[in-house]
Amino acid sequence: MEGTAGAVTIYKDAVGFLSRTMRFLFWLIIVSWSVALLRRVVAWMLRGVTGAPQPGSSDGSSTKQSATPARLLVRDPVCGVHVAEVLSIPLRQGAGTLHFCSIACRDQYLESTKKLAANG
Numbered sequence: 001m002e003g004t005a006g007a008v009t010i011y012k013d014a015v016g017f018l019s020r021t022m023r024f025l026f027w028l029i030i031v032s033w034s035v036a037l038l039r040r041v042v043a044w045m046l047r048g049v050t051g052a053p054q055p056g057s058s059d060g061s062s063t064k065q066s067a068t069p070a071r072l073l074v075r076d077p078v079c080g081v082h083v084a085e086v087l088s089i090p091l092r093q094g095a096g097t098l099h100f101c102s103i104a105c106r107d108q109y110l111e112s113t114k115k116l117a118a119n120g
Contacts, residue, residue: 074099078109 088099
């Protein structure tokens with residue numbers, strides 16, 4: 001009988017150790033999540049007070065980027081390529097302005113309008 005009593009004691013000790021370990025890990029996870037949540041709340045509050053974006057924030061704005069205006073994309077009427085308006089080759093016709101991606105596209109457009117004018 002002494003052998004079974006010793007085995008039961010070892011079993012109870014092992015279960016007790018496992019129970020304490022699991023309880024420790026549970027509370028360790030709870031505390032770490034609480035600290036992470038607290039850090040986020042404090043960072044959010046400080047960001048609201050200072051008004052400055054934090055590095056790695058999703059808005060991606062900075063003083064250098066906000067100083068430059070947004071680029072407007074225009075479509076080339078010949079080939080259909082979208083080009084930034086500041087990089088395009090403008091052609092003023094009447095009251096409107098057409099934008100081209102290259103001089104070749106502009107010349108092709110002018111040539112086709114001459115053909116239309118000659119035929120029409």
